[in-house]
Amino acid sequence: MFRSEEMCLVQLFFQTESAHTCIHQLGLLGLAQFRDLNPGTAAFQRKFVKEVKRCEEMERILRFLEAEMARCAIPVSAVVDSGGVTCPRELLELECKIRKLEEELKEINCNHDALKRNFTELLEISSLLKASRDFFEEAESQLSSSELPSEDSVSIATIRRNSSASTSGPQKLGFIAGVIKQDRFPAFEKVLWRLFHENFILRHAEIQDTEQQTENTMVKKDAFVIFVQGDQVQGKIKKICDGFRASLYPCPNTLSAREQMRMSVHIRIEDLRMILRRTEEFRATVLTKAATSIQHWVNKVKKMKAIYYTLNLCNIDITQKLIVAEIWCPVSDLNSVQNALIKGSEQSGSSVSPILNRIHTQHTPPTFNRTNVFTKGFQTIVDAYGVSNYREVNPTPYTIITFPFLFAVMFGDCGHGLVLTLLAVWVIVQQKKLSCCRSEFVVVLVEGRFIILLMGLFSIYTGLIYNDCFSKSFSIYGSSWSVRHMFQPSGPWSNETLHSSGHLTLDPAVPRVYSGSPYMLGIDPVWNIASNKLSFLNSYKMKMSVILGVSHMLFGTTLSLVNYIHFRNFQNILLRFIPELVFMLSLFGYLIFLIVFKWCVQLRSETAPSILLMFINMMLFSYQSSDVFLYSEQKAVQTFLVLQALLMVPVMLLESMGDIFAYQAIYTIEHCLGCISNTASYLRLWALSLAHAELSEVLWRMLLRGGLRCTPGLGAVLLALVLCCFALLTVAVLIVMEGLSAFLHALRLHWVEFQNKFYQGAGFKFTPLSFTSLLKTQP
Amino acid sequence: MPSLLFCGPKLAACGIVLSVWGVIMLAMLGIFFCSKSAVLIEDVPFTEEDIRNDPPQNVYALYNQVGINCFIAAAIYVGVGAVSLCQVRLNKRQEYMVT
Numbered sequence: 001m002f003r004s005e006e007m008c009l010v011q012l013f014f015q016t017e018s019a020h021t022c023i024h025q026l027g028l029l030g031l032a033q034f035r036d037l038n039p040g041t042a043a044f045q046r047k048f049v050k051e052v053k054r055c056e057e058m059e060r061i062l063r064f065l066e067a068e069m070a071r072c073a074i075p076v077s078a079v080v081d082s083g084g085v086t087c088p089r090e091l092l093e094l095e096c097k098i099r100k101l102e103e104e105l106k107e108i109n110c111n112h113d114a115l116k117r118n119f120t121e122l123l124e125i126s127s128l129l130k131a132s133r134d135f136f137e138e139a140e141s142q143l144s145s146s147e148l149p150s151e152d153s154v155s156i157a158t159i160r161r162n163s164s165a166s167t168s169g170p171q172k173l174g175f176i177a178g179v180i181k182q183d184r185f186p187a188f189e190k191v192l193w194r195l196f197h198e199n200f201i202l203r204h205a206e207i208q209d210t211e212q213q214t215e216n217t218m219v220k221k222d223a224f225v226i227f228v229q230g231d232q233v234q235g236k237i238k239k240i241c242d243g244f245r246a247s248l249y250p251c252p253n254t255l256s257a258r259e260q261m262r263m264s265v266h267i268r269i270e271d272l273r274m275i276l277r278r279t280e281e282f283r284a285t286v287l288t289k290a291a292t293s294i295q296h297w298v299n300k301v302k303k304m305k306a307i308y309y310t311l312n313l314c315n316i317d318i319t320q321k322l323i324v325a326e327i328w329c330p331v332s333d334l335n336s337v338q339n340a341l342i343k344g345s346e347q348s349g350s351s352v353s354p355i356l357n358r359i360h361t362q363h364t365p366p367t368f369n370r371t372n373v374f375t376k377g378f379q380t381i382v383d384a385y386g387v388s389n390y391r392e393v394n395p396t397p398y399t400i401i402t403f404p405f406l407f408a409v410m411f412g413d414c415g416h417g418l419v420l421t422l423l424a425v426w427v428i429v430q431q432k433k434l435s436c437c438r439s440e441f442v443v444v445l446v447e448g449r450f451i452i453l454l455m456g457l458f459s460i461y462t463g464l465i466y467n468d469c470f471s472k473s474f475s476i477y478g479s480s481w482s483v484r485h486m487f488q489p490s491g492p493w494s495n496e497t498l499h500s501s502g503h504l505t506l507d508p509a510v511p512r513v514y515s516g517s518p519y520m521l522g523i524d525p526v527w528n529i530a531s532n533k534l535s536f537l538n539s540y541k542m543k544m545s546v547i548l549g550v551s552h553m554l555f556g557t558t559l560s561l562v563n564y565i566h567f568r569n570f571q572n573i574l575l576r577f578i579p580e581l582v583f584m585l586s587l588f589g590y591l592i593f594l595i596v597f598k599w600c601v602q603l604r605s606e607t608a609p610s611i612l613l614m615f616i617n618m619m620l621f622s623y624q625s626s627d628v629f630l631y632s633e634q635k636a637v638q639t640f641l642v643l644q645a646l647l648m649v650p651v652m653l654l655e656s657m658g659d660i661f662a663y664q665a666i667y668t669i670e671h672c673l674g675c676i677s678n679t680a681s682y683l684r685l686w687a688l689s690l691a692h693a694e695l696s697e698v699l700w701r702m703l704l705r706g707g708l709r710c711t712p713g714l715g716a717v718l719l720a721l722v723l724c725c726f727a728l729l730t731v732a733v734l735i736v737m738e739g740l741s742a743f744l745h746a747l748r749l750h751w752v753e754f755q756n757k758f759y760q761g762a763g764f765k766f767t768p769l770s771f772t773s774l775l776k777t778q779p
Numbered sequence: 780m781p782s783l784l785f786c787g788p789k790l791a792a793c794g795i796v797l798s799v800w801g802v803i804m805l806a807m808l809g810i811f812f813c814s815k816s817a818v819l820i821e822d823v824p825f826t827e828e829d830i831r832n833d834p835p836q837n838v839y840a841l842y843n844q845v846g847i848n849c850f851i852a853a854a855i856y857v858g859v860g861a862v863s864l865c866q867v868r869l870n871k872r873q874e875y876m877v878t
Contacts, residue, residue: 470804472818472819473818475816475817475818525818528818529817529818529820529821701821704822705821705822708808708822708823708824708845708848708849709822709823709824709845710824711824711841711844711845711848715848716848716849716851716852716855717852717855719805719848719849719852720801720805720852720855720856720859723801723804723805723852723856724797724801727797727800727801
C-alpha cells in the first residue's frame, strides 16, 4: 500500500488447444493484464473477429429473451457462477439452442398478435351489432311515422329498409356500418356534412366494451351507421372512411340475419379467447423453462467474448500451433500465474505446459495498489484525481486518517456525528442486501461505507473537542469559570450592576472566578452562553486551521523527499526539497511558532500584539519603536528568517541552466506564491465549521426553542411535532448538505494543497482480465 | 375487520427511526431540564420578574415544567414507535402472504 506494486512483463507461450482453458484460468485469477501485441490492426482485421461477432449476436438474442421475460413478468433466477470453462464446441451447442428459442418465441409472438387483432375485430363487430340494433329500430319507427309531410321529412322519408321496401324508383337505400375512434368522429361528421349536405343520416353510439384493451391504453371507439342512397355516394363514403381509418363491417339488413351474425360472432369470440389464453400459457412455459438457465448462459457468453477478445490481443506464430502473449503481472504473484497456467493446460489435456519468460522492457508498467475492502474506498477517491506514477509514494494510507479528520474539523458536532456513524454501521451490516440495488446513489453509498464510518467517528471526537452537540455544550467536568464569585463580597458586582447593564464581563483577575486550571477536554461549556462566543471561537479556529494546514503541507513535502530518494534523484533533494523546506519552515513554521507561543505566554489582552500584523510587518521589514514584542530578540530572529527564505529563491531557480530556465522560473514562482495561497486555503476549515455551528444554532433557536417554551396545556404534543421537523431538517440540511459540502472541501484540500507538494499522478491503472469484475458490471 | 395497514414499509421504517431519535433526545432533554442545567436557560420561558426573585424558585419551577413536557413528548414518541413497529410487522406479513 505504501507504494504501488512491482510489476513485470512476462511472455507466455502456450499451445493453441489449451489457449481457452489457460486464459480462462488467468481470468479467474484476475492478476494478468494482457498487452496488445497487434496495435496496428483494426478491429475487423483481427484473427478471432468472427467469433467475437458470434458472441455479440448471442448476447443480443439473450437480451431479447430477457426483455420478453420481463414483459411477461417471469422471474429470472440468479445463478452463482460455477467457474467451469466452456470449450468452443459447447458454445456452438448453446448458440443453436438459443437461436431455436428465439425463432420459437418470435413465431409465438407473431401468432399472438394476429390472434389479438382478430379478436379485437370480432369484439368491434359484436358491439357494432348491438349498437346498430337501436338505430334500425329507430329507423323503423320513423318509417312508420314518415307519412307526415314535413320539410325535413323529405330526406328522412327516404329511409327504408331494403328488404321490406319496394325497390321501385331510383332510390335504393343502403347503409354503411363501421367503427371509428371517438376523437376522430367530429371531424368525420363534419366532412360528411360538407360533402353531402343532409343527404345522409348518421347515427353513432359509444362502444362501452371494456374488454377490448388490456395491454394498450383504452382507446374509445364509436360505432356508426350511415344511411345513404345511391351506389356512387356509398363509394365516396367508403373512401372517406378509409381516410379516417374507420373499420367497416358488413352488416346485414334483416333483424334475423343480424341476430344470426351476433350468435356466430359470439361463438367465435369465445373460441378466440380460449386460443389466446392457451397461446399465452404456452409462451409462459417456454420462457419459464429458459429463465432457469438464462443467467448461466449470459455469464458463459460474456466470459467467452472476453476470452476471444484477449486472444485477439495475442500473436499466433507461423506454425499455427503456438500462441504468444505478453502480460503485466505483479512480481509477487508470478507463482500463482504459473500455477493457473499449468492447471489450464492440464484441463485441456495438452502434454506441453506453458512457458513463462520474464522480459525486461522500457515501457512504464501499470500501477497496481493491492487493496482490501476497507482501503478500497480511499484508494478510489485518491485515484479519482489521478492514478499515481509507477512506484511513486501512494497517498492512500495517510488519506485514510487525514481525510476523515479534516472532514470532522469542518463538521464538528457530536450529535450529527453520531447520526452519521449509525447510518454507516447500518449500511455496513446491510451491505449484501443493498448491493443488489441498482440505483446509483445506493451504489455510491455502499462503496463509501467505511469512509462514512470514519467520518462519523472522527466527527464525534471533534464534536467533543468543540463541545457542540446539536449546538448545545456538555458540562462533563464542570466549568472552570464561576459567576458567583464575581458578586460581592469577593467581586465588584452587586444587584444594581445586574439591573443597570445589558452585558457583563467576567474578570479572571478577581479571585476564584477562573479556577486556574482549564477545562479538561475541549472548549469550556461556559462559552455556549457567552455573547462573545464567536470572537473567541473564530480566533481559535483560524489559528487551528493554519496550524493544521502548514503541518499537512510539510508532511506532503517530506513525502516528496521519500520519492526523490527512491528514484535516486539526489540532485532534486538538494535543489528542490531543501529550499522548499527551508522556505516553508522559516516563514510559516515561524508563524505556527508565534501562534503557539502566544497561547502559552501570559499576556494582558488589551496590550497583546496581533500575530497577523506582526507577520506582515516582518515581511515588510517595518519595525516601529512602539511595537510590542512577544519575546526579546524578536526583531533579530525575524529578520534572519526572512532573509533566509529569500535566499532560497535563487537556489530554486538555479536548478538547471539553459533552455528549461523558464520552466524553473514558473516552478519557483508557483511554489513561493503557492505557499501563501495554500496556507490561506486551509482557512476553509474555519469557515465551514463556523457555518455548521451557526446553522445548527439557528435551527435550535428557531425550531426547538419555540416548542420548548410553550408550556400551557398541549405543549408536549407541539413539542413532539416540532421535534419531528427538527429531526427532518437536521438530516436534510445539516447532515446531508453540510456533510457533502465538508466532504468536497476536505477532498479538495487533499487533491490540491496536499498532493501538489509531491504527487505526479500521471500513471495508468492496472486492469487485469478478471471474470469477477466482468460479471459484476451490467451491460 | 378492515385492514389496519395504512403505510408502506418505507414510511413505517422512517417512523421507527424518527421515534427512536425522538425518545432518546427528548428523554435526555428532560433529564437535563430537571437537573436545571445552565446551558438550557434560553429555552425556559421565564419573564423579567421571575429573575428578580432570590432564590429563583419560579425559574426552577419552570425548568421542571419544561422537563415534564419533554418526558410526555417522549412518551408520545414511544406510542408512535409502537404503531410504526406494528405497521412494519403487518407489512412483512402481507408480503409473505402475497408471494
